[in-house]
Amino acid sequence: MSGRTETLSAAQAELLIQAKGAKTRHPGYWTGVLRRLSRDKMTMVCLSILLLMLLAIVFASVVSPFDPYQTSMIRRLKPPGFAGHPLGTDELGRDMLSRLLYGGRLSWFLGITPVVISLVIGGVLGVIAGFLGGWVNMAIMRTTDVFYAFPSVLLAVAISGALGAGISNAILSMSLVFIPQIIRVAETVTTGVRNLDYVESARASGASSMTIVRVHVLPNVLGPIFVYATSLISVSMILAAGLSFLGLGTKPPQAEWGLMLNTLRTAIYSQPLLAMLPGVCIFMTSICFNIASDGLRSAMDVRS
Amino acid sequence: MIVLTQTTEILRQLPDVGGPAQPLLTIRGLTKHFPLRSGLLGRSTGVVQAVDDISFDVRKGETLGLVGESGCGKSTTSRLIMALLEPTSGEVIFDGQAVGYGGLTLKEYRRQVQMVFQDSYSSLNPRLTVRDSIAFAPGVHGVARRSAVTRADELLEAVGLDPAQFGPRYPHELSGGQRQRINIARALALQPRLLILDEPVSALDKSVEAQVLNLLLDLKDQFGLTYLFISHDLNVVQYVSDRVLVMYLGRVAEIGPVDTIYNGAAHPYTAALLDSRPSMDPDRRRLEPPLQGDPPNPVNPPSGCRFRTRCLHAEAVCADKAPPLAPAGPEHLAACLMVLPGSGHSQAPKLAA
Numbered sequence: 001m002s003g004r005t006e007t008l009s010a011a012q013a014e015l016l017i018q019a020k021g022a023k024t025r026h027p028g029y030w031t032g033v034l035r036r037l038s039r040d041k042m043t044m045v046c047l048s049i050l051l052l053m054l055l056a057i058v059f060a061s062v063v064s065p066f067d068p069y070q071t072s073m074i075r076r077l078k079p080p081g082f083a084g085h086p087l088g089t090d091e092l093g094r095d096m097l098s099r100l101l102y103g104g105r106l107s108w109f110l111g112i113t114p115v116v117i118s119l120v121i122g123g124v125l126g127v128i129a130g131f132l133g134g135w136v137n138m139a140i141m142r143t144t145d146v147f148y149a150f151p152s153v154l155l156a157v158a159i160s161g162a163l164g165a166g167i168s169n170a171i172l173s174m175s176l177v178f179i180p181q182i183i184r185v186a187e188t189v190t191t192g193v194r195n196l197d198y199v200e201s202a203r204a205s206g207a208s209s210m211t212i213v214r215v216h217v218l219p220n221v222l223g224p225i226f227v228y229a230t231s232l233i234s235v236s237m238i239l240a241a242g243l244s245f246l247g248l249g250t251k252p253p254q255a256e257w258g259l260m261l262n263t264l265r266t267a268i269y270s271q272p273l274l275a276m277l278p279g280v281c282i283f284m285t286s287i288c289f290n291i292a293s294d295g296l297r298s299a300m301d302v303r304s
Numbered sequence: 305m306i307v308l309t310q311t312t313e314i315l316r317q318l319p320d321v322g323g324p325a326q327p328l329l330t331i332r333g334l335t336k337h338f339p340l341r342s343g344l345l346g347r348s349t350g351v352v353q354a355v356d357d358i359s360f361d362v363r364k365g366e367t368l369g370l371v372g373e374s375g376c377g378k379s380t381t382s383r384l385i386m387a388l389l390e391p392t393s394g395e396v397i398f399d400g401q402a403v404g405y406g407g408l409t410l411k412e413y414r415r416q417v418q419m420v421f422q423d424s425y426s427s428l429n430p431r432l433t434v435r436d437s438i439a440f441a442p443g444v445h446g447v448a449r450r451s452a453v454t455r456a457d458e459l460l461e462a463v464g465l466d467p468a469q470f471g472p473r474y475p476h477e478l479s480g481g482q483r484q485r486i487n488i489a490r491a492l493a494l495q496p497r498l499l500i501l502d503e504p505v506s507a508l509d510k511s512v513e514a515q516v517l518n519l520l521l522d523l524k525d526q527f528g529l530t531y532l533f534i535s536h537d538l539n540v541v542q543y544v545s546d547r548v549l550v551m552y553l554g555r556v557a558e559i560g561p562v563d564t565i566y567n568g569a570a571h572p573y574t575a576a577l578l579d580s581r582p583s584m585d586p587d588r589r590r591l592e593p594p595l596q597g598d599p600p601n602p603v604n605p606p607s608g609c610r611f612r613t614r615c616l617h618a619e620a621v622c623a624d625k626a627p628p629l630a631p632a633g634p635e636h637l638a639a640c641l642m643v644l645p646g647s648g649h650s651q652a653p654k655l656a657a
Contacts, residue, residue, distance in 0.1 A: 029431060029474065197427035198437075204386050205441035205494060206414040215440065219431040 036299040043295025046288040053285060057104035066095035068102040068255050077271050088274050090260070091267060092253075096274065100281055103255035106167075107282070110249065110256070111237030111289075114171050118178035119229040125179075126186020127221060131194055131213060141187060144180035152177045156239055160248040170249040174239055178232055185228045189221045223300045230293035234286030241282050257282050317495040317528065318416055320364070322400035327361035328498055328530050329385070329417075334358050334394035336380050340603065353602050354380040356554040357394070359629075362498065367524070367531040369545030369562065371538060371577070373599055377554040378534045382502045385532070386419050399497075415445060418491040422503035424483035428475040428490075434460070435471035438490045445494065452493075459489035462526065463519060481512035485519065492527060500532045505540060517544060538581055542566055547635075550574045553599055553610040556629060560636030570632035571640045573611045609641065621648040 037043060056063055065086065072093030080088040080096075087096035129140040147155065159173035193199065194217065202212045241258025243249035250256040252263065260278040268275040335358075337351040355377040362368050372378050383389045385396060387403065387410055398416065401407040408416075418441075421427040428437055438456035443449065457467035463485040475483055484504060491499055501520065505513040521544065524531060535541050541548060542562055549559040550571065558571040569575040579594035597614055600606055606613050612622040622641055629637040630644040641647040646655035 197421040197423055198429045200383075200388055201419065201421065201427055201490070202429075202440065202444075204388060204414055204417075204419055205444055206411040207440070207444045211444060215432070216429050220429065 033296075033299045037295060040295045040299065043292055043299075046291040046295070049284065050288045050292065053104065054108070057101055057108060060098075060101035060105060064095070064098035064101050066098045068094060068098040069253055070094060077267050077274065079271060080273065087277060088271070090274070091263060096277060099255040099260060100257070100277060103257050103260055103278065104281065104285075106250060106254065106256040107237055107240065107258070107285070110167070110170060110174075110240035111233050111285070114174035114178055114236050114240075115229050115232045117171070117175040118182050118232075119225070121175070122179040122182030123186050123222075123225050126183040126225070127190045127213070127217065129183065130187040130190025130221075131209070131217060133191070133194070137187070137191075140183065144183045147176070147180040148184075152181075152235075153239065153242065156243060157246065157248065160243055165248050165251060167250060170240060170243050173243075174236055177239070178236065181232070182225065182229060186221065186225050189224045190217060193217055193220045224297075227293055227297045227300065230296065231290055233293075234289040237282060237286050237289075241278075317497060318412075320399070324364055326364070326400050328364045328399055329362040329532070330397040331361070331385070332359050332395050332397065334381070334384055334396070335392045336377075336384055336389060337392045350603050353554050353605060355384060355391075356605075358551070358554070358556050359394075360549055360556060360559055362530060362532055363547075365528070365530055366546040367533050367544050369541035369548040370532060370534045370551065371536060371541050371548060372551035372557075373577075374536065375599060375602070376551045377602075378536075378551060379502060380554075381551070382419065382500050382532070382534055385500060386417065387413065411445075415494045416496050417498045417500065418494060418496040419500040419502060420484070420487050420491050420504045422506055424480050424487055424507060425475065427487050428483060430475055433472050433474060434465075434478070434486050435467070437475075437486065438493050441490065441493045455493060456489070459492055460486075462492070462523065463489045465489075479512075480508050481516060484508060484512075484516055488516075488520065488523065492523065495527070496529070498530045498532065500534070502534045503536070504533075506535065506537065513540070520544065538578060550577070553602055553605055555610060556637075556639060557611065558632075558636075558638040558640075559629070560633065560638075564633055564636050570636065570638035570643050571611075572615050572617055572642070574638075576614075609639075617642060617649075617651060619649055 065084065072089070075083065075085070075089050075093040077091055078085060078089045078093075080086060082088055085095050085097070087100065090096055090099060125140055129137040150158070156173045156177045159176055160170055163169040163172065199212060199216050202216050207215075237257075240249055241256075241261060244256050244258035245262040247262075250259050252259065257278040261275075261282070264271075264275040264278065334355060335353075336355040337353050339348045340350045340352060341348055358377075358381065360368075370378055370381065380389065384391050387396070396403045398408055398413055403413045404410060428434075432440070435453060435456045438459055439449070439452035442452040442455055447455070457471060460467040460470055465482060465485055470478070470482070470486075475486075478486070484507075488504070504520070505516050508516060517540065520531070523529065531544070533541065533544055545562045547560060548562050548565050550557040550565070550573065552573050558565065558569065558574045560570075565574060566578065569578055573595075576594040595614060600610070600613055606623070608621075608623040608625050609615070609618070609627050612618040615622070619641075625641060625647065627639045627641045627644060627647070629639045632638040632643045641649040642651045643653075645653045
């Protein structure tokens with residue numbers, strides 16, 4: 001071997017020594033994400049609020065002071081604090097707090113279920129379109145464009161209206177609204193990753209498409225798709241409330257925030273505080289989901 | 305040679321088939337035309353002649369430098385050789401065996417030819433640790449996980465990085481030079497015989513560039529490699545190469561031993577390229593750039609010689625006749641009518657009667 005090789009070996013040795021001196025711990029990717037997330041105060045506050053809400057609605061039967069369906073003709077539209085009703089009573093004399101807690105179950109369910117359904121279906125279709133490209137991409141993306149031609153609220157109302165009122169139809173219509181949006185995000189992210197050198201290099205090492213998708217594509221696209229989906233939860237919640245408000249979602253006497261907003265709107269002049277409460281719940285939940293998904297996005301950005 | 309434990313039984317460099325005289329890689333008439341499509345139906349409205357009928361050999365154990373301006377087809381050539389792009393026509397012969405069609409299977413071929421990309425960041429999966437990135441390719445070829453990891457650690461050591469410290473790291477925690485070392489280790493993981501280096505040091509600082517170049521030269525001896533070194537940096541090519549191939553607008557302009565070409569280029573394009581290097585000598589400093597303008601559009605290349613639009617010696621005959629590669633000296637070929645005897649160019653050598 002030449003003299004050049006010897007000097008290089010010395011340089012290599014020096015590098016090794018330096019490296020050993022500066023040894024540090026190297027946590028995994030998700031540990032890093034959690035650490036960055038825990039430093040983000042705003043996100044942590046929102047996550048705490050969401051967690052509290054979730055606990056309250058899950059344990060609604062324990063926490064609720066009254067039966068949410070127990071009506072009382074003499075206690076209609078009473079202000080907060082009246083006779084043991086912490087948040088007052090609604091237009092049929094039912095306890096507001098209990099109805100908000102039970103209504104939260106349905107609102108959360110209607111907020112999350114369509115997003116999960118469209119995350120699975122839209123995610124798969126979008127990754128397929130992005131990874132395969134060509135005619136498959138053309139077929140999938142042009143089909144989603146058809147859905148994009150209609151405003152999302154109008155589309156959900158139209159589908160719900162055609163299928164008839166009911167929770168399952170509301171979920172179906174909202175899923176159909178979100179699937180194209182998730183497909184588009186998944187396709188964009190996957191197309192970006194597919195053209196990166198590490199995918200080329202995996203292909204050059206002889207890996208099959210399945211292996212490339214599993215090892216190199218999915219771990220890099222699921223994060224952004226998931227973040228986008230979490231931002232849709234608030235939209236879904238508002239849309240579900242809207243459908244219920246129009247009478248296309250849940251039906252009375254079921255408790256649901258959107259429906260409660262609808263039935264209490266006549267009391268907006270007599271008991272404005274009461275009429276606002278379901279809206280405040282929707283607002284709080286959706287803004288918390290939005291801020292949390294923003295926080296998640298920046299926590300997952302490795303380069304920052 | 306580096307001693308490889310355990311894995312040597314599973315992944316070792318495949319044996320020499322054709323003997324030392326047989327070129328390791330033979331490229332014959334390789335052509336890639338990208339169709340230009342427009343409109344909804346994708347009507348073809350022309351082609352980009354990215355690589356047009358190029359032929360050359362890469363000899364066993366040599367470093368062939370491939371130089372040319374940006375857009376001249378260097379990267380397309382490397383991707384054609386890696387079989388990442390489907391050629392329009394032409395063939396790739398590896399150690400006497402055609403690739404695909406009854407010769408070497410694509411998977412066998414890819415074990416023997418690996419590539420290091422220019423962008424050290426985008427060529428590493430940000431979600432895999434350094435160790436997993438290197439161990440990925442052996443895993444694809446059926447090496448057990450444990451052996452692949454051992455192998456990755458050996459290779460990290462070979463490129464001068466401590467496996468215990470760098471193995472569990474992620475690409476964004478490393479510097480550009482460290483990442484490029486990892487890319488090199490990753491490319492070596494399959495024990496290839498040919499390494500295509502696509503501008504491996506262009507994105508690095510000058511000081512790091514020298515380290516990586518020396519590492520590459522060192523690894524070449526250790527692992528018994530052959531390099532195809534693609535670069536636009538003429539000094540780097542001169543430093544690492546045994547022979548140089550100059551490309552212009554998708555065609556081979558000149559090919560020959562590095563000293564011959566750097567001391568006396570036969571093709572005016574090569575001469576202009578070499579002149580374009582800044583000189584340290586104030587007496588040799590020039591005010592006029594040796595090459596003016598941009599290369600012509602490869603959708604509509606000039607007729608005849610593609611360099612004639614920028615060539616100082618262009619004559620009418622250059623527009624009619626595409627110059628073939630003609631001998632300009634021992635082992636030295638140039639595609640210029642001034643080299644081809646009896647071509648009709650005023651500076652061409654006379655035909656021996």
